[in-house]
Amino acid sequence: MRYYAGLDVSMAETSICVVNEEGTILREGKALSEPEAIATWLAELHVPFTRVGLETGALAGWLAEEMIELGVPGVVCMDARHARAAMTAMTHKTDRNDARDLAQMLRTGWFREVHVKTRSTMELRTLLTSRKTLVLKIGDIENQIRGSLCLFGIKIGSSKRRTFAERVRDLTQNLPRVAMILEELLTAHAAMLHSLDRINRMVLVIAREHEVCRRLMTVPGVGAIVALTYIAAIEDPARFSKSRSVGALLGMVPRKHQSGEVDRNGRITKTGDSEARSMLFEAAHVMLHRVKSWSVLRAWGVKLAGRQGNKRATVALARKIAVVMHRMWVDGTTFRFSAAGNPSASARA
Template sequence: MLSLVVNKACGLDIHKRFMIATLLCRSGKKEQKRFERDEQGILDLKSWVLEEKCDVVACESTSDFWVPIYDSLISHTTVIVGNARDMKAYTHKKTDKIDSEFIAQLALNKMIKPSRVFPKSHREFRSYVRLRHRLVQKRTDIKNQAQAILSSEMFHLNDVLTDIFGKNGRTILAGICSGKNFDHIVDKLSANVRKKSEQIKEVLEREISQSAAIRLRICLDLVQEFDVKIADLETHIFNYAYKHHKREMDILMSCPGIGEISAATLIAEIGDFHDFSSGDKLASWLGIVPKVYQSADKYYNGRITKRGSKIARWILTQVAQAASRKKTSKLKEFFNRKKKTIGHQKAIIALARKIVTIIWHLITKDEMYEDDTGYQKGEVVKRKIVEIAEISIDERISIISEIFATVNKHAPGEI
């Protein structure tokens, strides 16, 4: 815990390869040092901070550069990780040394509001969720590229199939790329899709160009590779979620619009719901509340602040979209009322905020969602926990070696 009076503070300006540390005392003493951001540099910083008996070490939450420094110091002294945007509001930064000294001044005068720092295991869980989110985005980009290829060749397959990247869709696309005849492709389709054989035949009557077939084949291979890697990540995600947050998962999935992925994502991004004194505080932390301006006695509401996790806000809007389509639900009734006055998009954001306050109440009170309109949540098929073998040190070294080999594959100046 931070003492009532801070007599000595250290401010860190952290970069990718180095960090500038400034030590300030109430007596006016100032000392600055530069440390490399590697194992030895962090050890040297730790020794210096402990030797000088600093009351607090402060830094900005710049990328994830602060993480190893925080983990090294937190068990020995108070470490504050401040929001960079809040700290920049105090001054216009000019140089690394000025940055470091100013952070130390803020820490010395207790003017930095500490950010919430999750335990290491939870940060690793969150990193799985965030990587999965990025891979899904990349996979969507590849699917859109494949759609563009089909459209340019006037293959309107989406007029026949709901999902052209489903099992039947991929069978058809693979058959097109490999030059298979129509009968051979149709034989491998499911019975329901075979009923549309005449419509499919009309689409496949066109001959695809060789260039389009090659590009489409590459897109399909990439989508399949992304599927494998995303499934691998989901194994790690749900193993952790059900092992450490089973009750929270069950409570969240009892709400309309929330499935396994959205529940795990919310837990990963929010962490302990009990850290917030109310659902409104949680909504504010997630940046899903409007900006408020006051002039004289008048208040003006602006757009939402967007201060918190982008991924949490994105998943909440997806949940709100799903909840707004549920029949016989109080959330749907709320959405319909709001939609009449503020429009569809703003009503979705309003519903997302309402869902945040609801899930805060449910988790902090340990209650399942109940709806007096007669809404009943369908059964959610839960993932099974699978034993995962740990990666050995030799395998980790091999992974790092492969990364360096990939980075250095091209000589300087080559593309």
């Protein structure tokens, strides 16, 4: 007899449902959302589990990795979007019902398994997202100060980030009360700039030591942030039998709707890793508009922009860059600007 356990995870507790291969519920209950507590709850049944599944979420990667280390058999992480679509017909949504449905999906095999990233990859992702948060918050503070000064008819104009505080202090010399208020924001601004510098140094150290990152950075428009974000999203290039499959994973392929006589393509799906997709769009924009050196890849993008416009060309070029970077990663090669032996000339997005 085969047994399947569905886990509906929340921050505090996890609802668990165990069914056999005939779909009969063996046991239901709750356990703390801790790997040891869940593993103990399952072990009390003394049955051989074929699959133990949970949806993707904030705790999913950590729980899955820890339960595997604790010896829980058949742990899989299920695509939450796919599982949600399967449960849309449910009229009463509760944690217990969700766990039941997940267990039945595991039994029937009607689920999509998601790759669970390693701890080192999650550490890299945490570094990159922390950097992005600081960049956004620094921009928010600067915009708040600019908007506040506009109330008094003061226009900062263009100013470099490093000289922004000095510029504000010069312009508010005749407004002591305003200067006193904004000084608190400028103090936070300076502290965030210092933290951003430290994180940037961490990123550069990792980029210098990461051999794959250095090779990917040979692509025009791809810097350390883009390369490391791409590496964190893909993690293992062997997961893809074809390089062009990377575009679908990152949500950069058109939607497809075919039914009867209707057959049309829509906008890109925008599924998968949004950070990697955003970074690739930036790299494509830089390659199209800032990079001066000629390459087969850039020539392809410029020609496409002439036919379909810059927006579509940027999306297509971003997908092409993702495919080329995967091929370089697999082959252990660097970017070649000429057509001869160039992976960008042969890879198809």
